[in-house]
Amino acid sequence: MRVEIKDDFDLKKIADSGQCFRWQPIEDNGYRIIHRGKCLCIYKVDGYVYELDCTKEEYESIWSDYLDMSEDYGTIRSKIDKKSDPFLYEAAEHERGIRILRQDPWESLISFIISQNRNIPAIKASIEKLSEKAGVQKKDTRGEIYYTFPTPEAIVNMSDEDVAYCKFGYRDKYITEFAKSVVSGNIDFEGLNVGDDEEVLKSLTNIYGVGKKVASCMLLFGFHRLNAFPIDVWIKRVLETEYSDGYPFEVYSPYNGVYQQYMFAYYRNKQ
């Protein structure tokens, strides 16, 4: 099917934004996206027009929501004042096209536990290996094989050899113990997303292997709480070099997370 998308939407910028790790570039200006056991091949045709290898019903019930099409990112960007904050303005212009996806929360949390103290290519490699060892093998519409992201049960059932194959390094125990807690019912996964941002942050940081940074990424990318503001080494540099007098979080509420994402991508791409 074809769709016309007029709001901010740039496949490459989203794929490289560090929020998702299973977007793979394919032929003809396309990307293959794996999400909730399904796979979408999406191609930019021309201008605002995109070709998707799914039905209209599938697009409306799954992918439109995943791509956060109910949000207007042009409006969110328009709240930035060029004069009072030229850096953020420039970052948002340069990274225009990024959206905050509505990803599967389980996949997000495991992914961001894996992400700590690693660069993005290494994170992607580990997640592909994990999916290969514990996910379900399927084929996309081109006949290419892909692997779904594993369930908690599937991770619990992995052999030590398979876990080692994923190259999680010292994060092995964080991932396996968390999966065990979810399967045993020791942690109520749905219950993690109850309360205001502060309460959810606290629930998440109680998990072994989850600190403030991973928890903030989880709020923003897993629970779609757009005001969450993850501070990693890149954002720390931004705050130190561009906002030494303080960053105006109040001004940018409730979209601090979106603006953070523009700054992250912009600053990282500049290097």
Next chain:
DNA sequence: TGCCAGGCCGAAA
């Protein structure tokens, strides 16, 4: 080759 990466834990101060 050595330094860095969407950091966290646990001990020490």
Next chain:
DNA sequence: TTTCGGCATGGC
């Protein structure tokens, strides 16, 4: 409460 060493491994 804040600071700091150790940590597995790949990317560049």
